[in-house]
Amino acid sequence: MTDSTPVRATKPRQTRPRTEGWEQKKDADGRPLLQFASPRRSMPPVHLADLTPEQRVEKVKELGLPGFRAGQIEKHYFQHYTSDAAQMTDLPAAGREELVAQLLPSLLTEVRRLETDRGDTIKFLWKLHDGSLVESVLMRYPGRITLCVSSQAGCGMNCPFCATGQAGLTRNMTAAEIIEQVVRANRLIADGGLGDPRKVGHEGERVSNIVFMGMGEPLANYNRLMQAVRTMVDKKHGMGMSARGITVSTVGFVPNIVRLAEEDIPVTFALSLHAPDDKLRDELIPINSKWKVDEALDAARGYFDKTGRRVSIEYALIKDMNDHAWRADLLAEKLNARGRGWVHVNPIPLNPTPGSVWTSSELDVQNEFVRRLNEAGIPTTLRDTRGKEIDGACGQLVATAEDEAAAASVLID
Ligand code: SF4
Numbered sequence: 463m464t465d466s467t468p469v470r471a472t473k474p475r476q477t478r479p480r481t482e483g484w485e486q487k488k489d490a491d492g493r494p495l496l497q498f499a500s501p502r503r504s505m506p507p508v509h510l511a512d513l514t515p516e517q518r519v520e521k522v523k524e525l526g527l528p529g530f531r532a533g534q535i536e537k538h539y540f541q542h543y544t545s546d547a548a549q550m551t552d553l554p555a556a557g558r559e560e561l562v563a564q565l566l567p568s569l570l571t572e573v574r575r576l577e578t579d580r581g582d583t584i585k586f587l588w589k590l591h592d593g594s595l596v597e598s599v600l601m602r603y604p605g606r607i608t609l610c611v612s613s614q615a616g617c618g619m620n621c622p623f624c625a626t627g628q629a630g631l632t633r634n635m636t637a638a639e640i641i642e643q644v645v646r647a648n649r650l651i652a653d654g655g656l657g658d659p660r661k662v663g664h665e666g667e668r669v670s671n672i673v674f675m676g677m678g679e680p681l682a683n684y685n686r687l688m689q690a691v692r693t694m695v696d697k698k699h700g701m702g703m704s705a706r707g708i709t710v711s712t713v714g715f716v717p718n719i720v721r722l723a724e725e726d727i728p729v730t731f732a733l734s735l736h737a738p739d740d741k742l743r744d745e746l747i748p749i750n751s752k753w754k755v756d757e758a759l760d761a762a763r764g765y766f767d768k769t770g771r772r773v774s775i776e777y778a779l780i781k782d783m784n785d786h787a788w789r790a791d792l793l794a795e796k797l798n799a800r801g802r803g804w805v806h807v808n809p810i811p812l813n814p815t816p817g818s819v820w821t822s823s824e825l826d827v828q829n830e831f832v833r834r835l836n837e838a839g840i841p842t843t844l845r846d847t848r849g850k851e852i853d854g855a856c857g858q859l860v861a862t863a864e865d866e867a868a869a870a871s872v873l874i875d
Pocket of ligand 1: 617618619620621624625626627628676677678679713
């Protein structure tokens with residue numbers, strides 16, 4: 463090019479979202495189908511963790527024992543991570559097996575386990591009592607252990623980039639199925655199964671952080687989600703975890719963001735926004751056809767107002783789709799329009815998929831996106847994508863044909 467060659471301004475590329483290798487279900491108007499109601503499927507037997515502390519006492523009495531036995535079983539299950547009657551020697555031997563079988567029925571059968579990051583990240587594939595498959599991912603970081611849990615088998619939100627959304631919603635998980643993922647992870651940690659067992663100093667460790675970013679839209683299974691969260695934070699009758707360590711995320715189920723803010727449990731709240739403009743977000747996150755960007759952001763700001771907890775905005779950076787500088791500016795503008803100090807942004811580079819429209823932004827584009835937000839006064843940190851080697855990062859949890867085959871040969875406990 464010589465000095466006299468006219469310079470053509472290159473228009474930023476705009477890649478439209480599209481599903482690859484699967485067909486998105488559409489409604490009569492051609493819009494992606496949203497599935498809010500759980501199909502009627504057989505649910506697992508009622509478990510201790512499905513009940514309130516008062517209901518547990520009632521249940522134990524119904525079984526012919528004094529109510530205080532409920533507290534003993536709670537301790538064994540939530541704090542010592544066991545469902546094994548033989549270990550509950552403080553319960554009367556006569557009838558112990560039956561009591562435990564009634565209160566702690568088996569819920570998850572492990573199909574397989576994949577490890578990476580030298581054993582510091584483990585993905586579990588679980589089979590539920592009706593054969594549905596769900597996953598959870600356990601990750602050790604310096605100073606904390608995080609478990610990414612599933613709240614639904616499948617998901618009805620139909621996001622075109624998401625592996626979980628492909629199969630639609632199989633069913634809501636029960637509170638106890640959600641809790642059991644944590645109990646099983648804690649048991650594995652207590653047995654020295656997370657990270658290098660030769661390292662010392664891990665005694666008494668357990669899951670410190672929960673993120674509801676596995677399979678499912680947590681706020682579409684609201685009551686069971688909240689029952690599970692209450693058990694997680696209950697110091698006397700549950701796991702005694704810190705509410706701050708629990709992150710409830712949503713793609714924008716606005717009425718239930720408002721409900722969550724009304725609960726007296728200040729969990730960390732994350733909104734998976736992924737686009738600041740309705741034009742793109744309608745395609746990228748189909749629930750946006752129901753509740754728009756501004757409504758979701760207003761609800762998120764409302765969460766901060768009620769709880770004082772700073773909100774996280776999750777933003778998967780996808781090459782040429784949502785990673786434009788003008789979108790960073792628009793996002794900053796919309797967040798600043800709702801005040802200062804109430805929010806931070808977590809851009810997450812999408813896992814690289816060469817040749818796909820769903821691929822990671824270039825490094826310089828990622829950095830520019832982050833720089834613009836920070837410059838506009840929005841605290842922004844690029845998040846790591848731990849677990850991508852085992853497809854355990856967000857939007858990647860789905861039962862593959864290989865998983866199905868492995869599961870077929872596993873008998874339910
Ligand atoms: S991204 Fe989340 S809400 Fe969307 S389909 Fe996947 S699991 Fe569901």
